[in-house]
Amino acid sequence: MTIIPEHIDVTINLDTQKGSLPFYIGVHDITDQTPLHHHDFVEFSFVIEGSGIESINGKKHTLRPGVASFLLPHHIHEIHSHTGQTVRKYCCMFDFHMLLGSSYDSDWCALLYEIGTQFPSYAEFTAAESQGLKETFHKLLVESTRPVPLPGRSGMIRSLLTEALLVFVRAVSTHKTMDNLVVIPDLQQPFWPIIQYLHVHYTSRLSRESLADHFGVSAPYISRIFKHYTGQSFLTYLHQLRIESAVNLLLSTNMPIVDISAETGFDSVRTFLRVFHNTKGLTPKAYRKMHERQIQQ
Template sequence: MTAYLEYTDSVNYPNLKKGQLPFYCLTNLLKDDIPLHHHDFLELSFVMNGYGTETLNGITHELKPGSISFLLPHHIHEIHTNPQAPLQLFCCMFDISLIFESTTDADLGRILLQAGNQLPSYNDLNENEAREMNLLCSAIANEYHSSKIGKYSVIRSKVIEALVLYTRSYSTAILNQSNNQSANMKKLDWEIIQFVHTNYLNELTQDGLCKKFNVSPAYISRLFQKVLNIHFLDYLHLLRVRRATSLLLTTEMSVLDISVDSGFDSFRTFSRVFKEHTGMSPRVFRKTSSESVS
């Protein structure tokens, strides 16, 4: 069966009103699979009951009670549920600005932006962590469906608490690696990196960043070298190639369509950059990956 990538725009979810927190949550009992898709908001999901699998950016992992996943904008995923034990899944979907609204959350935000890279995108919570996350999910849902004064302030604080629990569930070694990448950063620096993360599928240039944030090309170069140890263009290519590899592994889209969907302005550039990062052409990568799992 051919898999096609679906796109979900965040504005289709909460139908936000002025002054409202860009946030949406729901608890689903999944009796059917969720097809391959991506969206322009962050998503935190937690398995309350049931079993299945999730393929996230081309990597498949088991879903069971206590499993938690965190997706950045445009991460690609699909879910397969077990008909004998359907997944009960709690999901929070929110704008990336939520984790940068307060300077006190800067360290957490910097770590979360590395999900799928230095920080894994999923984990299985232990018994105590899962119990705490269940309570947080219930509290978030109760506030979300209430009309109490200050509900969005409470929701934001509970979501931040849930994200902290998610990050703390990883080993100290993993968190130290993420922290080392994000130390001593200015607010402007993370605004720039955040913008790249949410717009890498669009036309994006160093000159464009300079104009948008009123900084020099040298500033952009130093920023990416200091924080990510990589040049801006190389990092942009890395994000796009990571997306392309996910599409090659999880869909039957043509290589040409994947090059366009991944943000490349020409197929020739896509082929060259992809080979530089993976050591093989997109077609060979897809063929080799298919043979390794057959």
Template sequence: MFPYNLHGDEEIHGEFPFTLKIHQLGVPVPAHVHHFIEYTYAFKGRGTEIINGVKKELVPGTFTLLFPHQVHEIDIEPGEELFLYVGAIGLKAYFGGDTVFDLHQLLKQAETDANTTYKLDEQTAAEMLPLLQQMHEEVQVEKPWSRVMFLSKLVQVFVLFDRYRQAAVQSEGRVQEGAPLKGMWEIISYLYQNFKEDITLETLARQFNYSVSYISASFKQVVGENYYSFLERIRIAHACNLLIGTEMKITDIAYEAGFKSYPTFIRVFQSRMNMSPTAYRKHKGITLA
């Protein structure tokens, strides 16, 4: 049985590609993968998470970092409940480099860590839980500078996690493995930096010295959708930002986002956003002189 592939909340593909919610689980969660990066923190109850076939106990103080290539599920025993902070980070934020910190740089070593679940010590857990509580408050009630506050605390959360993770790796004498699919994160990063260009699978094959078939199959496995669909999504996300953040003409936005023709842009935008670019701009409250 193939795992579910979860696209995630719409906001993680928008201008602020972050979410943080509280999940109360009383029944098992079936095997699935994501189009995004997920982090969880258990603060009450008990459960078991299976990540790529490896079981990990979830108890209060357990922090888990999940990348798109990791198939995972959660088992809850009858009568048990599990309470988690569940955060999502869109790949745009991870590779885009347009946030207040370099998330990719901070977490790049964790990508190759075979163990992504850690039961934190009391001191680290005592520092992390209040940060998550404050982050959750910031996303629940929009205040001045809420996004900046959220991101600043998210940085602290991941610094705490990575310090603990690195110390655990060293104390256990483990050697981190190579990337799960060779070269794919570099290719995805390249796409985020160059999505406006005319990039085909053949272009990537020449650039990174892999076969077209390897990139195509690996891309689907890592990201959860085919290459051209993913590239369209990046371009549409950029177009949305331009529609609500600038007064550029829609025809200019189409080409600025990397589309070869205006009709193609309109067709793809309508399909993905369920409205025209003009309607999207009006829907978001943008008034042009």
């Protein structure tokens, strides 16, 4: 049976008002499983209780206290808790752009884009390291959920999140590069390396032919596996990734529509406007205004 990853809209958890920090943190309990899914925002989590198995872009690893996971937008993932276990974890979701406030951040932020390709999507920490991360996540939760925000709330959240992410980046970047994640697909698992590559590089210039050339297969082969695994054509799937990213930028930034078009990988504004309207039923401008009215109500 073909299983199509579910797109989950997590914007209801984030404050997407202009000028507000698009950030969410909570403590999640997983007693059975989460469905195979993806979403528009970065997810950064840290397990504090229980055990299970997490799959990220088709690669599985064990979850237990002290394991942190990092997923870029539209990385496909699911969790299965072990029998009789409840996986309890801190879960952060945020817009990647909130980290890019300074050119001095470019070196380590660039490494985050390589999570899942050059570096692992998870890291397991020692007891001492875990205690430090647990305290940082707790501070993030307290700061984010104060009934009355204190001065400098956004700066404090960015500072704490940066601290936790730097600990994670330093841990995974010491691992050997994970070239085995991008491999020529075989008959047993032809889809995951290709879909993972697309979810990382969807803002770049991509075509069915360039993707086929990268993986050493034929363009018709790319068409067949996308239709089989997603029920969509390659181009439809690519457009979906780009439009969901554009929605994020429309709701959480003041970026001009022409810049959003370029930022999300479209070759022309005309194509972006046509695809956006076909997907959402509104122009980008109307979509942004509609959500501004909903926030104000």
